[in-house]
Amino acid sequence: MPDNDQIRTHVADSYAKAVTRSTGCCGGEKETRGVAAQWAGYSISDTAELPHDAVVSSFGCGNPLAFSEVKEGQTVVDLGSGAGIDLFIASQKVGPTGKVIGVDMTDEMIDAANRNIAEAGVENIEVRKGLIEELPIEDNSVDWVISNCVINLSPEKDKVFSEIFRVLKPGGQMRVSDIMVDELPEWVRNDQRLYNTCIGGAISEDEYLAGLRKAGMTDARAVESLVYDASQIGPLIESEVDGLDSESESCCGSSSCCGGGTKIADMDEVKRAAKDLHGKVRSSIVVASKPA
Numbered sequence: 001m002p003d004n005d006q007i008r009t010h011v012a013d014s015y016a017k018a019v020t021r022s023t024g025c026c027g028g029e030k031e032t033r034g035v036a037a038q039w040a041g042y043s044i045s046d047t048a049e050l051p052h053d054a055v056v057s058s059f060g061c062g063n064p065l066a067f068s069e070v071k072e073g074q075t076v077v078d079l080g081s082g083a084g085i086d087l088f089i090a091s092q093k094v095g096p097t098g099k100v101i102g103v104d105m106t107d108e109m110i111d112a113a114n115r116n117i118a119e120a121g122v123e124n125i126e127v128r129k130g131l132i133e134e135l136p137i138e139d140n141s142v143d144w145v146i147s148n149c150v151i152n153l154s155p156e157k158d159k160v161f162s163e164i165f166r167v168l169k170p171g172g173q174m175r176v177s178d179i180m181v182d183e184l185p186e187w188v189r190n191d192q193r194l195y196n197t198c199i200g201g202a203i204s205e206d207e208y209l210a211g212l213r214k215a216g217m218t219d220a221r222a223v224e225s226l227v228y229d230a231s232q233i234g235p236l237i238e239s240e241v242d243g244l245d246s247e248s249e250s251c252c253g254s255s256s257c258c259g260g261g262t263k264i265a266d267m268d269e270v271k272r273a274a275k276d277l278h279g280k281v282r283s284s285i286v287v288a289s290k291p292a
């Protein structure tokens with residue numbers, strides 16, 4: 001059994017490969033990666049003004065800021081901010097008097113986000129390197145914690161829930177999009193690649209809400225959910241396994257890049273997972289508050 005640090009290293013390696021590949025593979029058009037984000041989330045108007053790379057390098061499973069009441073001048077923290085799509089949406093909401101802080105552990109993701117921030121010339125976003133289990137953020141300092149398809153990847157979810165409670169100001173709110181599962185088969189739980197695709201490490205909605213309440217959060221509830229059927233789980237995993245399993249630095253001509261074909265072993269696994277997971281995986285928006 002890998003320990004928690006080994007799990008995080010596998011996750012970081014996989015997203016380093018994925019974001020590197022999504023920026024400029026084969027010199028052609030950048031591909032959009034996270035298919036779950038396309039189903040669960042952003043309207044054209046949400047993304048029209050954002051840096052192109054932040055949008056195509058999105059690996060989320062929803063839009064945590066849709067219908068949120070984030071206001072001008074507030075501070076927002078995004079756990080596992082990736083290439084930055086939600087940082088930019090939050091930045092527009094808080095305006096020049098507000099502040100947005102992204103936290104991520106993967107250097108390649110942080111580099112991508114910083115390139116996108118520089119390209120957009122946005123001054124109210126800062127990305128910090130760190131773990132969501134040990135946030136590099138002051139106690140009682142932020143109005144909102146958001147996150148998009150990240151907490152499922154943590155091997156220490158109770159620590160993450162405690163950190164959310166710690167950094168929020170009294171009365172502060174959490175709004176995250178994440179994957180929830182019901183009764184995963186053992187083989188899925190034990191497959192690191194399916195862990196990396198946001199399924200193998202996910203917990204049930206009841207466990208998620210109980211973890212938040214144990215950390216001190218109140219009014220924890222799921223406000224919307226999208227249940228994936230087999231026809232959605234296949235492409236969801238394929239889009240990740242394809243890239244995450246690539247050994248090739250130079251992707252041109254390889255069998256596993258640019259949508260040019262998934263390895264046969266991966267396809268067998270994708271089909272088996274799609275069948276076994278039909279109806280058991282969903283993305284949900286979960287909200288909770290720190291008591292005032």
Ligand SMILES: C[S@@+](CC[C@H](N)C(=O)[O-])C[C@H]1O[C@@H](n2cnc3c(N)ncnc32)[C@H](O)[C@@H]1O
Nearest residue numbers: 058059060080081082104105106109131132148
């Ligand atoms: C599925 S991607 C989502 C990225 C982004 N939220 C989005 O919607 O595009 C997961 C991100 O979380 C980061 N991550 C995963 N586990 C983490 C941890 N324990 N601490 C910090 N970052 C983590 C990864 O590096 C990656 O950037």
